[in-house]
Amino acid sequence: MTVAMATRPAAAIMSERDIAENIVGEAKNMGWRIKRDPTWRPTAAEEGFPDMIAVKDGRQLVWEFKKAKGQLTGTQRMWLNAFAQVPGAEVAIIRPADLEWAYEALMGAHSGGRWPE
Numbered sequence: 001m002t003v004a005m006a007t008r009p010a011a012a013i014m015s016e017r018d019i020a021e022n023i024v025g026e027a028k029n030m031g032w033r034i035k036r037d038p039t040w041r042p043t044a045a046e047e048g049f050p051d052m053i054a055v056k057d058g059r060q061l062v063w064e065f066k067k068a069k070g071q072l073t074g075t076q077r078m079w080l081n082a083f084a085q086v087p088g089a090e091v092a093i094i095r096p097a098d099l100e101w102a103y104e105a106l107m108g109a110h111s112g113g114r115w116p117e
Helices: 003-007 016-029 074-084 096-106
Strands: 033-036 052-056 059-065 089-094
Touching: 016 033, 016 052, 016 059, 016 096, 059 074, 059 096, 074 089, 089 096
Parallel strands: 059 089
Antiparallel strands: 033 052, 052 059
16 A cells, blocks of 8 residues: 555545545656646636546546536536547546545556546
């Protein structure tokens, strides 16, 4: 078990930011190249753009982070649908309940996305 996995907050109370910090940190430790441009920053990407784009060893992950009951906006859904049409793009929404799946996907245990949800 990694430090990020051992110290992450209880899933039920995780914010989208908590999820992102845990997954992005773990992905970087595993050698993934990450594009993370959170919308809460003033320099954020276009509205609705996915929270994380990651590439490694010919794989491309396109992940949107949501808290347990968080809902996608129309523009988020549009972006995820567009990326899902790109051959090989692994598109997924990651919620606190999905963290183990996400860590396993980063390690290569899962290929392919989980979109639509």
